[in-house]
Amino acid sequence: MKAGSNLEKILEKGEFAVTSECGPPKSANGDVIRQKAKLLKGKIDASNITDNQTAIVRLSSMAAATILLQEGVEPVMQITARDRNRIGIQSDLLGASAIGIRNVLLLTGDHQKFGNHPYSKGVFDLDSIQMVQMVKQMRDDKKFQSGEEMDFPPKLFIGAAENPFADPFEFRVARLGKKIMAGADFIQTQGIYDLERFEKWMAGIREKGLHKKVHILGGVIPFKSAGAAKYIARKVPGMLVPESLIERMKKASDAKAEGIKIAVETIASLRKIEGVHGVHVMAIEWEEKVPEIVEKAGLLPRPAI
């Protein structure tokens, strides 16, 4: 065991893992996290805590992850390269480990232009691949990024993201390879709607044997409405949504139920793909639907390890 997290145990045992996402509030109200934790407890193996997603200031991911821990939900603490340099990130990694956080997910982060402080200075001291490498070096070699040694390394299961729908497509397999080489233990993908393209990407992953070196969790984002489907398709960078799904959402009499149905179908398809070891359900500001989706997908009860 590298970090001994629940997520790591589930994946190492060969169980199909379920993670979800929990967005901290745009306020100091920790109860928002506590309520979300109550919804998620026992229904998932771990939940991501986003780090100022879309570059909007929110309650910090470490604080929110700590609240999740207190509530009995295992956190995956997200850290972006946008807001902190290598000093700040390493400091947070040590702090997170000391608190008992055992999973981290390292991301480049959305550009600050998208958020509520577009005049801010983006840090981007490291990129996501360099961040992954840094965490692995800290954990396994007991060394800071600078090479300086430490006596008590952080215990962290290392996650990274990949977007099979971004371009250049041919590079997306190679980029995953780089993240594995850097030390990623698990990968959570961008939300999957275009299954054909995802399968093509997975075929590329298997061809290089990468699926045996890392745990891939397929991303699933349920549509809340036809408008949301259109928004994701047109406005969110790096997303591919087939027109047929947008049509399905438009025609549905109960759009919310249809959105969940599509998510459940996607999970069923993902479970059949060799090399997919779990799903990452991102019900954005719709966390209360996660238990329903997981249940309908036939993934309850979660294995207790």
Add this chain to the structure above:
Amino acid sequence: MIVGERKPIEEILEMTKQYEKLYVAGCGSCVTVCLAGGEKEVGILSTALNIAAKKDGRELKIIEGTIERQCEKEWVREMKNQVKESDAVLSMACGIGVQVVAELYPEKPVFPALNTTLMGYPTQHAIWLENCRACGDCILHLTGGICPVSRCAKQLMNGPCGGSQNGKCEIDPEIECAWALIYDKLKATNRLDWMSEIQPPKRWDLAGSGGPRKTIKEEEVIA
């Protein structure tokens, strides 16, 4: 070259309205080429300032002049007489030129008429693209002659982020994804293998995070 653009006239008026004798000083190098602060622009700005002064009922005498380069003391010394005759200098040079003038004439107020915007080149007439940040550790030999430090919105070193789509950057569909360009160039030149190697963290100390930078060519320095 260094590219700049003139500040809005309101901002320039706010800086200079209390002075009766203004020396509007152009620069004959980069900012002339980028149509921001050469002889022609000195004339246009002076006219605008004169009209504004007349409208406000203010006295204003403008001395117009453009020297070869405001970033070199030898040339800036030639401005001596005009500087002496004026109450303040309105420099139409880049930020470098403004500072050299300010340093050489410590008793005189010196104001910038331009915002220095970037180092780059014109992709077409009157459109300039930033393509160097003077990061102090050039990697263009690796990246196919395309600079990710200046041209990637996140200054990534290991390939495109998840927001690269159809060769465009996530922050603006008008901006090309530098890493998509690098990918295409390396593919065309059979050097794509490099993209699969992990590039180590960059030394940002060399890029300015290490404090103000100075370049010294030892053998040429006159003690």
